[in-house]
Amino acid sequence: MSHHIVEVKNLRHVYPDGTIAIIDVSFRITHGESVAIIGANGAGKSTLLQHLNGCLEPTGGDILIGDTPLSKSTLPDIRRTVGMLFQNPDDQLFMPTVFDDVAFGPLNLGLTVEHIEKRVADALDLVGAGHLRDKPPYHLSGGEKKRVAIATVLAMSPDILVMDEPTSGLDPFARRQLMNLLRGFHHTKIFTSHDLDMVLELCGRTIILHEGLIMADAPTAEIFRNEELLSACRLEKPLSMQGCPLCRQTPST
Amino acid sequence: MISINAAIIDLKRLELLAGRYSPIHVLDARVKVLVTLVFIVSVVSFGRYELVRLLPFFIFPAVMIPLANLPTLYLARKIALLSPFVLMVGLFNPVFDRNALYQFGQLGISGGWISLASLLIRSLLTVGAAFILVGTTGFTSVCQAVERLGIPRIFAVQLLFLHRYIFVLADETGTAARARELRSCGKRGLGVVSFGSQMGHLLLRTWQRAERIHTAMLARGFVGEFHSHRQSRFGVSELCFLLGWLSLFIALRYYDIPGALGEFVTGTAP
Structure with missing residues (x-):
């Protein structure tokens, strides 16, 4: 059995106030795939992600992680398997120091204190944040916070990484650094993002979500060539595929 | 704003102090909670007009703050912030309680003033002790300690x-x-x-x-x-810390040490 497979079957989610966020969504993501879920604001991306480790309960349909259906009894195991990176690192970092924050997950997993030290050090080194271990999270810059947030997830040794807008709010250098880091991970990766250039670079497959339904599920390059589809879903081509704005302004004759 | x-930021700083290392920081949180608790109970259990016998209790912050390497000024400022509330509580003591307790020539000091001063000293000591506890232990560890001491x-x-x-x-x-x-x-x-x-x-x-x-x-x-x-464990240093402070607090509570000292120096009973 592989833990690295995510299967969503006929997922439906209706919020208590009656808002239908997801109408009917099905897909299967296999071992080692890097998949982007893109769509306009309010398309249901974040709602979908929150189902993948049981933060939200589906109104209908099933979610399988590996061969395990997501249910109350399997939740602890699934939460270890699926590491979730939140959009706002401030929501994710809540302990007094970086070390405490990264140790939070492994301590909950029941690791002994001797193992914690190594686990935390390894996770922080992997994201290049070893020197921040004794700092309070609210004193870090945006890029540092994001990297520490990733370390908090990696410290739990997940098989699947689920990331909500990983590059949002980062400066170009920090964004590039983060993308290189993510490229090096061999986990199954699922992103949501409006950073379509990052999607183009990191994800082989893209799913377009529009008003709670899947509009397309295909290789990323193929999707970004379909301008009609993109504009119907309130999206556009990544900037790197749009050509140079200066050159376009140059008269052709 | x-x-x-x-x-x-000020509140977070208090929490950060707990991340330091000192002989006090490494002690098991439970003994620090117990010692602080006994300290507070001893201080508040004195009568309302008691003033002199409270003074020896300042030995606790005087020893703990340098040992734990806590910033004295910062703690003093935090305690001072609370003093207006204490003053509000005891504001009317001098107005209603006018019986002179001490007489210095023509000047009589009423029980109201004494009880107000006693209230202030008690608040200084107890609030100070609570800050020292959080500053050397951290709120999370204090909560864990009270749980391990039997609180649900x-x-x-x-x-x-x-x-x-x-x-x-x-x-x-x-x-x-x-x-x-x-x-x-x-x-x-x-x-x-x-x-x-x-x-x-x-x-x-x-x-x-x-x-x-x-x-x-x-x-x-x-x-x-x-x-x-x-890692926390109840070792020899914890036992010494606990027994040392507890016996001192109990001695200070039950024996009039400032009185005995006065008697020893002046040769007359107070």
């Missing part, structure tokens, strides 16, 4: 969440206050009219934020229990 943000887990976890919620609420209040201030152009904004809806929004926003943080905690395997990576 600035005062709210400054208050948050639900109360300990509630306390912890309350502590987290203070930061969340303060952060959101700071942001909301800044947004309001920037759009009220140096005036009072819409005053009370906007206050109600602003408070409502604040509550809802904080609620949502607290829910997101809780979700993040659940996503990392939180099941209602906080663990600490600091």
